[in-house]
Amino acid sequence: MNAQTIDYAKLQKHVDAHPYPLVFATISGAHLYGFPSADSDFDLRGVHLLPLEQVVGLDPGEETVEKECIHDGLEMDLVTHDAKKFFGLMLKKNGYVLEQLLSPLVVQTTPEHEELKAIAKDCITKFHAHHYLGFAATQWKLFRKEDPPKVKPLLYVYRVLLTGIHLMQTGEVEANLLTLNETAKLPYIGELVERKLAGPEKGRLDAADLEFHEQEYERLVADLEVAMEKSTLPEQATGKAKLNELLVKLRVGN
Known part of the structure; x- marks a missing residue:
């Protein structure tokens, strides 16, 4: 159902223009989640590496670099963090950074x-739930805010x-909805993706749909809470020492 082919060569040109060396750059958002529209940005x-003088000097470098542009006909939104900031986020039960890293x-x-x-596997805990x-609750509010509600936030x-x-x-970190649904087998996911890809005129729901999806939302929230309680994942990340070692190696070049 992917409605957009990824032109990696064009994306690479944009990445090459980054002001700092990159440890990695990956694609997140709708492309990673499995439902990009033809006009999706x-x-x-990714992670960039600040030069040593911008880390130890009085004038700090850019911990986060953000750039939005249209390049070679592609709309792009680039966000990278310096390695130290990104590594710190990996230890703070932040699912976003794991999805970006493992994309x-x-x-x-x-x-x-x-x-x-x-190292990422040593940073995953049961409290990532x-x-x-929290993100599901935020998206649910966005979904309910629209009248009639839109398919995308759902x-x-x-x-x-x-x-x-x-x-x-x-x-395991898996962010692709279609892949996830191979196991979850929610019968309505395929139709919702098709409606989203069909454009704004098809991407809205009526009152009957809303009632059904509210029940599904509450059911899956409960399922996630139970999964967290039953999870055998550790309560604390154990990857700090390895992250520190890697950060030092990146900084001093050893």
Whole structure:
């Protein structure tokens, strides 16, 4: 159902213009989630490395670099964090950074990217469920705010809930809704994706749909809460020492 082919060469040109060396750059957003429309922008995410003088000097470098532009006909939204900030987020039960790090849609990679992916498993805890519960609640509010409600935020609701449930049950980060639904087998997901891809005129729901999806939302929230309680994942991340070692290596070049 992917409505947009990814032109990695064009994306690479945009990444090459980044002011700092990159540890990695991947694609997130609708492309990663499995339901990009023909006009979806490209959410590029990654980790950059500030030069040593901007880390130890009085004038700090850019911890976060954000750029929005249209490049070679592609609308792009680029956000990268300096390695120290990103590594810190990995230890704060932040599902976003894990999804970005482990995204299979890779624009640029390095050996350190592979090292970082290996460390990621030591940063996953059962309390990552709170990230997905919180994001689902935010998207549900956005969904209910529109009259009539739109399909897009509803797809985000289902995506994050299924990602959270899958993470609690398997310890694996999976952000693609269609892949997740191979296991969840929610019969309405395919239709919702098709409606989203069909455009604004098809991407809205009526009152009967709303009642049904509210019940599904509440059911899946409860499923995620139970999955967290039953999860065998640890309560604390154990990857700090490995992240510190990698950060030092990146900074001093050893």
